[in-house]
Amino acid sequence: MLGVQLLGNGKVAVKEYPDPNLTGNQILIKVKDSGICGSEIKSFLAPNLQEFNDGHEVTGVVIDSGKSQRFKIGDRVGVHAVWGCGNCRWCVAGQYTYCDNRDSLLGAHAELVAAPDHVCLKLPDDVAFDVGVLLSGDGMGVPYHVSKRLNTKGGDFVCIVGVGPIGLGNAMMQSFLGAEVIAIDINDYRLSLAKELGAAHTVNAQQTDPVEAVREITHGMLADKCIEAVGKVETVKVALKLVGKAGAVVTLGEQGDVPVNISGNLIRYDVTLMGSWFYHYAEYPAIVDLYRRGLPVAKLITDHFPLTEAQTAFTRFANGQAGKVMLEP
Ligand SMILES: [Zn+2]
Ligand SMILES: [Zn+2]
Structure with missing residues (x-):
């Protein structure tokens, strides 16, 4: 063969x-x-x-x-x-x-x-x-499993950090389930694809501060849920800044140690940080x-x-x- x-x-x-x-x-x-x-x-x-x-x-x-x-x-x-x-x-x-x-x-x-x-x-x-x-x-399996982990509800503001194929699949799935998706990347082509797949907003993080953009879109509340689909220390840190009070961050990008401020990022805001695989x-x-x-x-x-x-x-x-x-x- x-x-x-x-x-x-x-x-x-x-x-x-x-x-x-x-x-x-x-x-x-x-x-x-x-x-x-x-x-x-x-x-x-x-x-x-x-x-x-x-x-x-x-x-x-x-x-x-x-x-x-x-x-x-x-x-x-x-x-x-x-x-x-x-x-x-x-x-x-x-x-x-x-x-x-x-x-x-x-x-x-x-x-x-x-x-x-x-x-x-x-x-x-x-x-x-x-x-x-x-x-x-992976294409739809990962986004479906994520939707179960996050318990996505209609009306949730969901940030997706990184819209490669897995991020794009999540943009489609979350939008289809009724969430208002904010896709964040530095690749305009992929951001335009995210929009075609249902994302309500796109943010090019090289041109616009994503935290400020998300704060404005969400009327100051920040995101209910964040999906990190890159696998870099910085993108996990960004996801933790984008999530609002009592929100949840799910990490999909494979990597090793990432420093997390337990009090500042999680405890004081009832934030849940979780992983999800396949x-x-x-x-x-x-x-x-x-x-x-x-x-x-x-x-x-x-x-x-x-x-x-x-x-x-x-x-x-x-x-x-x-x-x-x-x-x-
Ligand atoms: Zn794969
Ligand atoms: Zn077994």
């Missing part, structure tokens, strides 16, 4: 790999679409050569159902990219991200992908393969429901490239001039 190899320093190659051999309860999927995730950019730009690629957002058609009782050849599927053992108390509840024996999908930018049957999700016939990548992967397998039907009620998922996808043009696709994505980018073998 053909697959994408990360060569280092922003270069990729499309080369021949052996087809996956099915083990355990795996099924074999012929890939139709794979999405490039913001989390892949670090290894794309890193100086070292990788064996394969970090693709983990994928949909396709089952071409070998192995020992599966749940799937048959021809089924259209997505893959929940983080999976658990399938047997512990968390897995039984469909909460694979809490399992102590987790594994995850890699190498989705390829013609074929193998995945355990208990982490595959059926794509309804009315869901296109590219939209299915977002419904079954989404739960069990949440997938609710995400599909939102899509059917009009969540404009397809608008987040700005580009489709053939797998063989992976270099152009990765470069375009890494330059920040795209929403969600799909690769299609």
Whole structure:
């Protein structure tokens, strides 16, 4: 099969790999679409050569159902990219991200992908393969899970710090759920996308002080909720300044230590600071429901490239001039 190899320093190659051999309860999927995730950019730009690629957002058609009782050849599927053992108390509840024996999908930018049957999700016939990548992967999964963590209500002022694909997905989800979204970034192209996806306000933090802008928009109250989707010390600090009294900040951008003033940022204002990671397998039907009620998922996808043009696709994505980018073998 053909697959994408990360060569280092922003270069990729499309080369021949052996087809996956099915083990355990795996099924074999012929890939139709794979999405490039913001989390892949670090290894794309890193100086070292990788064996394969970090693709983990994928949909396709089952071409070998192995020992599966749940799937048959021809089924259209997505893959929940983080999976658990399938047997512990968390897995039984469909909460694979809490399992102590987790594994995850890699190498989705390829013609074929193998995945355990208990982490595959059926794509309804009315869901296109590219939209299915977002419904079954990070694209909508993360924003949906965040909406549950934040308990989003209509009328909330929600600041989104950083509108890369994950921030954009949150802008869409929060707006759809009735929040008045304030998108903050330094990339005007992505701010305009946030607006198209439903954000009520946009702030370019290089041109305008975001705290002052948010204070004005919220009539001095500051935000009810803040979603940090960058993963930098400064953006967490900004999010903590943007949140109002009794508000909540959720961090999505991966990073290490960030200094937080416990009294000044949290205690004196009853502010909640929380993390949120990926989404739960069990949440997938609710995400599909939102899509059917009009969540404009397809608008987040700005580009489709053939797998063989992976270099152009990765470069375009890494330059920040795209929403969600799909690769299609
Ligand atoms: Zn991802
Ligand atoms: Zn488990």
